[in-house]
Amino acid sequence: MGSDNNWSIWIFLFMKGSVIWFIQRYSSLAILAYFLYIAAYIINASGSYYDWTRFIASIEMKAITSVISALIICHAFIGLWTVGTDYLTQRTLGFLNSGLSKKAELIRGIYLFIFIFSGLLYLGSILYIIWKI
Amino acid sequence: MNQRPVYIDLRKIKLPMSAFSSITHRLSGMYIFFISLPLFIYLLFVSTKNKTSFDLIYTSLQSISVFSVFVFISFSILWYHILTGVRHLVMDFFHIGETLKGAYYSSIFVLVLWVLTTIGLFGYFYL
Numbered sequence: 050m051g052s053d054n055n056w057s058i059w060i061f062l063f064m065k066g067s068v069i070w071f072i073q074r075y076s077s078l079a080i081l082a083y084f085l086y087i088a089a090y091i092i093n094a095s096g097s098y099y100d101w102t103r104f105i106a107s108i109e110m111k112a113i114t115s116v117i118s119a120l121i122i123c124h125a126f127i128g129l130w131t132v133g134t135d136y137l138t139q140r141t142l143g144f145l146n147s148g149l150s151k152k153a154e155l156i157r158g159i160y161l162f163i164f165i166f167s168g169l170l171y172l173g174s175i176l177y178i179i180w181k182i
Numbered sequence: 183m184n185q186r187p188v189y190i191d192l193r194k195i196k197l198p199m200s201a202f203s204s205i206t207h208r209l210s211g212m213y214i215f216f217i218s219l220p221l222f223i224y225l226l227f228v229s230t231k232n233k234t235s236f237d238l239i240y241t242s243l244q245s246i247s248v249f250s251v252f253v254f255i256s257f258s259i260l261w262y263h264i265l266t267g268v269r270h271l272v273m274d275f276f277h278i279g280e281t282l283k284g285a286y287y288s289s290i291f292v293l294v295l296w297v298l299t300t301i302g303l304f305g306y307f308y309l
Contacts, residue, residue: 105226128215132211171223
């Protein structure tokens with residue numbers, strides 16, 4: 050792949066492509082089950098603050114939400130990383146502007162930094178909110 | 183490697199239906215990560231903070247307002263991502279709908295299903 054195969058790939062280097070592929074597919078099933086469970090609760094919800102916090106702050110829901118949040122971040126990192134290596138490359142940015150294409154690695158690096166930073170921030174916030182209740 | 187840029191001018195390329203489904207799955211994924219997720223975390227924070235803020239957010243989400251519709255749109259984009267994602271899973275795991283025709287019809291099916299359910303849910307929540 051030449052220069053398009055840059056340093057930002059190191060994050061997933063220790064994993065085989067097939068492992069990444071399976072993590073993304075199977076995590077999506079767990080996340081889907083979680084959202085359906087939450088949706089089923091909300092549809093039947095009483096609209097009472099006490100019922101809602103008793104549900105979301107139970108030790109089981111705290112544990113499940115923590116695991117699912119980590120899975121959501123993994124799922125999102127793989128997806129966002131795929132999108133970055135597909136579209137933010139020298140070749141694909143070149144059609145917009147040749148100057149941009151020379152900075153492709155830098156742009157992809159910034160993009161990578163932004164989504165990893167946001168993802169960890171999300172995960173930290175969710176864990177903080179959930180375990181504080 | 184060939185250093186020449188690839189021609190991917192999306193305004194000029196006419197996407198087949200299956201490509202439309204795939205690219206909107208990716209776009210909705212970007213939207214969810216950068217907009218829906220922070221919003222959901224905010225909603226989780228406000229709804230669990232105390233009874234006053236829970237009641238405030240509960241009543242504000244039940245009437246049509248800019249914020250309420252923004253929340254609805256964010257959830258419906260997550261719903262779209264789920265539907266197109268399930269379509270991809272069906273292709274990946276069961277090899278159903280991998281033909282040109284199959285991918286075309288499943289894309290149409292998913293899009294129609296999403297539009298109908300979103301309209302239905304909008305009516306259910308607001309009307």
